[in-house]
Amino acid sequence: MLDAYQRAYLSPIRVVARFNEIITKQLLEGALGTFKNYSVQDEDIDVVWVPGSFEIGVVAARLGKSGKYHAILCIGAVIRGDTTHYDAVANSAASGVLSASLNSGVPCIFGVLTCDNMDQALNRAGGKSGNKGAEAALTAIEMASLFEHHLK
Template identity: 90%
Template sequence: MAISYTAANVSAAAAADSSPFLSHFHRLRWSSVLTGFSLCFSSGSIPLPAMSMSGGFRGYGVAVERKDHRPSFAETAAVRHFVGSLTRAEGLRFAVVVARFNEIVTKQLLEGALETFKKYSVREEDIDVVWVPGSFEIGVVADRLGRSRNYHAVLCIGAVIRGDTSHYEAVANTAASGVFSAGLNSGVPCIFGVLTCDNMEQALNRAGGKSGNKGAEAAVTAIEMASLFEHHLK
């Protein structure tokens, strides 16, 4: 279906819009390639080649609506949706890598994680906790645990607090990239539960204080991802 509008059509649309660009739109000659088709604007007419879209085309004050409505992908029964379940945690095994540095924070994050695992029926014997010196060392250990194929997910816990030097950025960035790489390389979900805070007060607030317990939240993510991989993506 080819659709064309005269300069008068566009001028009327431009006049109805307060945009300065639109008010001079019909005086422009613009040739460009956008998403596979070319638009040529002139003072005569504006041809639009045939196009197929799920909805309508709207641009520069001109609306082109499809006459035939087709349901979106989300509305069709044939599309399958996979979501990890928090109620199917029994039998799933987890490793938790915890940094000793800033232990006053990481211990509380670990407690929150363990309580959450228990809440969702993960057995104690299905959880192994591995302590490392600091957040910098988390990534390599998470990678080794993931490659062992003994766990359905690896939860990584640490706390990096900003100081007077750039050391904070180095450790925080390395911890994040290390956990991310461990998940990609091992094929096992590795969950980032490392706090990166400006001061100790912020960290404690996120380790069971007024901002909740981020260790508990990370454990929920670990359960959901482990369930997704085990029950849907094997």
């Protein structure tokens, strides 16, 4: 659990893709629940919606460079279809989030599901496999705390 000092310095933001919103909304809800469990106040959390997972990286980079946030949680869902489009989007989303983190100096957390089908995605967005949005939020809290208290 974060102490009051640590909470005072945690300003997370979530960048959420609208594409596959049936999944991303559930991931977002899981993330918000985790932040609430760790006493992060609602007014300290911003949510920015982007069209799809491909666009997450550029928005995360801009937000990271703003200096307003201690962590950026990137939420999306890329589900394999009949073409190679999946590979391009999944790889670009991962590269974009990594690049945003490295270029901004702010931890950008990869909360983008990359699944073979809708059942896998639903299982990872609150089904049998838990909620990966909640897990990613915990990673954001840990990384923000690490950067704030040990890597200044």
